[in-house]
Amino acid sequence: GQQVMQIPQYQHVQEGEDFTTYCNSSTTLSNIQWYKQRPGGHPVFLIQLVKSGEVKKQKRLTFQFGEAKKNSSLHITATQTTDVGTYFCAGRIHEGNYQLIWGAGTKLIIKP
Amino acid sequence: NAGVMQNPRHLVRRRGQEARLRCSPMKGHSHVYWYRQLPEEGLKFMVYLQKENIIDESGMPKERFSAEFPKEGPSILRIQQVVRGDSAAYFCASSSRGLNTGELFFGEGSRLTVL
Numbered sequence: 001g002q003q004v005m006q007i008p009q010y011q012h013v014q015e016g017e018d019f020t021t022y023c024n025s026s027t028t029l030s031n032i033q034w035y036k037q038r039p040g041g042h043p044v045f046l047i048q049l050v051k052s053g054e055v056k057k058q059k060r061l062t063f064q065f066g067e068a069k070k071n072s073s074l075h076i077t078a079t080q081t082t083d084v085g086t087y088f089c090a091g092r093i094h095e096g097n098y099q100l101i102w103g104a105g106t107k108l109i110i111k112p
Numbered sequence: 113n114a115g116v117m118q119n120p121r122h123l124v125r126r127r128g129q130e131a132r133l134r135c136s137p138m139k140g141h142s143h144v145y146w147y148r149q150l151p152e153e154g155l156k157f158m159v160y161l162q163k164e165n166i167i168d169e170s171g172m173p174k175e176r177f178s179a180e181f182p183k184e185g186p187s188i189l190r191i192q193q194v195v196r197g198d199s200a201a202y203f204c205a206s207s208s209r210g211l212n213t214g215e216l217f218f219g220e221g222s223r224l225t226v227l
Contacts, residue, residue, distance in 0.1 A: 033215060033216075035216075042218040042219060042220050042221050043155065043205075043218045044218070045216065045217070048215060088154060099157070099160075099168070102154050102155050102156075102157075103154065104153065104154040105153075105154050107152075
């Protein structure tokens with residue numbers, strides 16, 4: 001079946017270091033969304049990417065959608081303690097399809 | 113504008129009992145989704161409902177699980193004869209555009225513990 005692979009599962013960084021998570025789909029995506037879930041919390045929508053090669057920025061967060069619309073990445077520059085949580089990607093296979101195919105998430109851990 | 117409201121936030125049941133989880137979508141949203149999340153894992157789609165209709169229940173176990181979204185009142189996820197493996201966080205999400213590219217708004221979840 002359709003899958004979205006997300007790596008790494010965990011990433012430990014020192015505060016101030018960068019963080020990146022990657023998602024790869026087995027099929028071409030119509031669009032991809034990113035969500036953040038704080039420890040003990042619920043997923044919160046961050047952004048949606050639709051166009052091939054699209055790049056969007058939100059302050060220290062940079063989101064990319066690959067040219068083939070099969071992969072995406074989230075990069076955080078100079079991580080802060082408030083960035084701690086799990087980041088999920090979720091892709092739509094077809095336009096107008098309600099089904100989101102979720103990645104397993106990447107947990108960002110800040111080393112003490 | 114209240115967000116997605118779920119209750120109870122925490123529920124403890126003994127094996128064999130029933131669990132009922134409620135979800136009120138955001139105002140103006142008529143599309144509701146239920147997800148299950150095990151500790152340290154991702155979100156697993158269970159069911160998608162619109163008012164009075166189940167659109168897709170392909171992610172929901174055929175036995176013991178049911179969901180509804182009546183014309184009036186919240187959406188209900190019902191788990192009969194719970195087993196330990198049902199222990200998880202159950203998240204409800206709503207959207208305004210079910211068949212389009214809308215984002216999902218999640219509730220804070222209901223955490224079920226089966227003893």
